[in-house]
Amino acid sequence: xxxxxxxxxxxxxxxxxxxxxxxxxxxxxxxxxxxxxxxxxxxxxxxxxxxxxxxxxxxxxxxxxxxxxxxxxxxxxxxxxxxxxxxxxxxxxxxxxxxxxxxxxxxxxxxxxxxxxxxxxxxxxxxxxxxxxxxxxxxxxxxxxxxxxxxxxxxxxxxxxxxxxxxxxxxxxxxxxxxxxxxxxxxxxxxxxxxxxxxxxxxxxxxxxxxxxxxxxxxxxxxxxxxxxxxxxxxxxxxxxxxxxxxxxxxxxxxxxxxxxxxxxxxxxxxxxxxxxxxxxxxxxxxxxxxxxxxxxxxxxxxxxxxxxxxxxxxxxxxxxxxxxxxx
Amino acid sequence: xxxxxxxxxxxxxxxxxxxxxxxxxxxxxxxxxxxxxxxxxxxxxxxxxxxxxxxxxxxxxxxxxxxxxxxxxxxxxxxxxxxxxxxxxxxxxxxxxxxxxxxxxxxxxxxxxxxxxxxxxxxxxxxxxxxxxxxxxxxxxxxxxxxxxxxxxxxxxxxxxxxxxxxxxxxxxxxxxxxxxxxxxxxxxxxxxxxxxxxxxxxxxxxxxxxxxxxxxxxxxxxxxxxxxxxxxxxxxxxxxxxxxxxxxxxxxxxxxxxxxxxxxxxxxxxxxxxxxxxxxxxxxxxxxxxxxxxxxxxxxxxxxxxxxxxxxxxxxxxxxxxxxxxxxxxxxxxxxxxxxxxxxxxxxxx
Numbered sequence: 117x118x119x120x121x122x123x124x125x126x127x128x129x130x131x132x133x134x135x136x137x138x139x140x141x142x143x144x145x146x147x148x149x150x151x152x153x154x155x156x157x158x159x160x161x162x163x164x165x166x167x168x169x170x171x172x173x174x175x176x177x178x179x180x181x182x183x184x185x186x187x188x189x190x191x192x193x194x195x196x197x198x199x200x201x202x203x204x205x206x207x208x209x210x211x212x213x214x215x216x217x218x219x220x221x222x223x224x225x226x227x228x229x230x231x232x233x234x235x236x237x238x239x240x241x242x243x244x245x246x247x248x249x250x251x252x253x254x255x256x257x258x259x260x261x262x263x264x265x266x267x268x269x270x271x272x273x274x275x276x277x278x279x280x281x282x283x284x285x286x287x288x289x290x291x292x293x294x295x296x297x298x299x300x301x302x303x304x305x306x307x308x309x310x311x312x313x314x315x316x317x318x319x320x321x322x323x324x325x326x327x328x329x330x331x332x333x334x335x336x337x338x339x340x341x342x343x344x345x346x347x348x349x350x351x352x353x354x355x356x357x358x359x360x361x362x363x364x365x366x367x368x369x370x371x372x373x374x375x376x377x378x379x380x381x382x383x384x385x386x387x388x389x390x391x392x393x394x395x396x397x398x399x400x401x402x403x404x405x406x407x408x409x410x411x412x413x414x415x416x417x418x419x420x421x422x423x424x425x426x427x428x429x430x431x432x433x434x435x436x437x438x439x440x441x442x443x444x
Numbered sequence: 445x446x447x448x449x450x451x452x453x454x455x456x457x458x459x460x461x462x463x464x465x466x467x468x469x470x471x472x473x474x475x476x477x478x479x480x481x482x483x484x485x486x487x488x489x490x491x492x493x494x495x496x497x498x499x500x501x502x503x504x505x506x507x508x509x510x511x512x513x514x515x516x517x518x519x520x521x522x523x524x525x526x527x528x529x530x531x532x533x534x535x536x537x538x539x540x541x542x543x544x545x546x547x548x549x550x551x552x553x554x555x556x557x558x559x560x561x562x563x564x565x566x567x568x569x570x571x572x573x574x575x576x577x578x579x580x581x582x583x584x585x586x587x588x589x590x591x592x593x594x595x596x597x598x599x600x601x602x603x604x605x606x607x608x609x610x611x612x613x614x615x616x617x618x619x620x621x622x623x624x625x626x627x628x629x630x631x632x633x634x635x636x637x638x639x640x641x642x643x644x645x646x647x648x649x650x651x652x653x654x655x656x657x658x659x660x661x662x663x664x665x666x667x668x669x670x671x672x673x674x675x676x677x678x679x680x681x682x683x684x685x686x687x688x689x690x691x692x693x694x695x696x697x698x699x700x701x702x703x704x705x706x707x708x709x710x711x712x713x714x715x716x717x718x719x720x721x722x723x724x725x726x727x728x729x730x731x732x733x734x735x736x737x738x739x740x741x742x743x744x745x746x747x748x749x750x751x752x753x754x755x756x757x758x759x760x761x762x763x764x765x766x767x768x769x770x771x772x773x774x775x776x777x778x779x780x781x782x783x784x785x786x787x788x789x790x791x792x793x794x795x
Binding site for chain 2: 425
């Protein structure tokens with residue numbers, strides 16, 4: 117029971133990070149029906165920028181919270197600028213080209229960003245300085261740290277803020293109108309170019325915060341971290357229904373939970389020594405409490421992907437999504 | 445194919461040059477023959493990916509997975525790891541078949557979805573294959589994990605072993621030179637197959653799907669099966685190339701099959717000109733020599749200017765590939781040597 121609760125807490129933490137990153141994918145997809153492949157890299161750069169600021173300020177004697185805030189405040193505009201540049205340089209010129217073209221430029225941009233980060237921050241994983249006193253609270257036999265609480269609360273706040281922005285403001289209406297139909301929205305006086313650029317910038321800003329959260333949760337930043345994080349967040353977006361903002365949040369949280377539970381239990385479940393039939397055959401390996409684990413927690417990164425495949429096969433529109441057409 | 449006398453003469457000259465090439469390169473060092481062999485291997489991979497991306501217009505970002513499958517099949521069936529030592533002409537077809545099955549398994553659930561889903565699923569697939577190779581060392585040691593499999597058998601035809609040198613008529617045939625000729629034969633076969641495919645009913649169906657899937661479907665093409673066929677064929681070529689890679693290296697490990705390799709092959713196809721066999725070959729040759737070029741120019745230049753290595757040529761190489769993808773799409777979307785039809789298509793909707 118304790119492990120279960122613990123895995124749920126861990127899953128909720130990573131899940132809320134996935135959710136915030138997934139929002140970036142889903143918003144861009146909503147307006148231009150394109151996967152922004154480079155989004156994971158934007159998140160990575162957010163983590164890197166924050167790392168640099170936090171490390172350089174760590175010894176300055178400022179209160180830890182202020183330092184972290186400074187890191188986040190530096191990462192957000194940096195990522196927003198990159199998001200904007202991405203849109204201008206790689207996507208806007210190809211908006212009317214065949215579908216393959218922007219996909220290929222996106223891949224190219226993602227590789228370029230990744231290796232520029234490698235040049236700037238080096239090949240080795242960077243350890244986030246642990247400046248915040250990470251207090252651990254016990255609930256019902258499980259532990260939750262102050263960093264986990266902060267991540268969950270901050271993510272929920274950002275999701276609420278984004279929902280308010282999209283559903284309650286004038287610009288939000290413009291975004292939704294563009295997502296519905298670019299041409300009609302343009303006829304109604306919406307500046308589609310601005311809306312599209314804005315979704316990139318907002319997504320990148322959210323991604324920056326997500327990058328910092330991810331980095332401080334695992335205590336590490338690395339130039340390749342954007343890849344698997346991006347892949348998982350994209351899976352989350354598809355799970356929830358791509359293009360759907362509430363779906364991305366739901367998908368992110370669910371994916372985090374599935375992953376944590378999978379990591380926690382799949383090793384035990386696929387230990388053939390627990391299977392009556394197999395343990396007879398494998399008596400030799402299973403003797404003296406030995407085990408025969410088919411898939412352990414080292415397959416963690418596989419779960420998200422398997423879920424993506426299952427969703428695509430059985431419910432391609434996702435949990436909350438609109439119908440996905442084969443080809444626009 | 446009707447050729448004029450001049451074309452025939454040109455072709456004959458190219459053939460003679462390609463036959464003489466390894467001996468000329470060997471004068472500069474066997475390393476250059478090896479580099480050339482890897483360039484040819486990449487040409488093979490690019491031609492395989494070209495079927496998927498260029499002909500059928502499906503963006504496959506995990507192509508290296510099939511290469512990996514082929515390489516591991518070879519490694520497992522011809523190394524002391526399991527004590528199996530099958531001859532290569534048995535293993536290469538097996539590798540191609542296994543890769544083909546992997547392609548179908550991956551393609552079947554995803555091909556009915558739109559292109560960008562396919563891109564990201566293939567991206568994930570490539571990564572998953574690598575994770576499995578890294579972890580399938582327990583509970584049963586199948587792949588030997590991150591350590592990889594070594595002491596893989598070289599090709600052997602009768603008494604001729606590809607790992608050693610033979611002297612025939614005063615000419616020294618070193619191992620790499622033998623592989624070179626073998627690769628050239630495979631390349632020739634692959635080019636012929638590609639040409640025939642392109643002009644066949646299937647090839648036209650691929651192009652039709654690439655240009656307008658709905659119209660293709662309306663014209664009676666079974667789009668799903670035809671797409672699956674492209675996927676399976678591309679995958680088998682990858683599998684064959686993988687088998688040869690394993691034999692040439694005599695060592696495989698998951699590290700050789702990372703995402704960057706897929707991106708590299710994609711850059712070759714895109715830069716040369718998706719869909720055009722000669723363009724793809726040119727793109728692959730061009731980009732294969734980029735790392736060597738950088739090693740011989742950027743490294744000494746940095747040493748001379750700064751006294752130390754500031755930018756790793758390896759990083760520059762990936763930057764070059766990334767830029768190649770972006771700039772090709774931006775300014776010459778049909779590639780440096782475009783296929784006529786593709787050029788029209790890639791340019792028609794541009795603002």
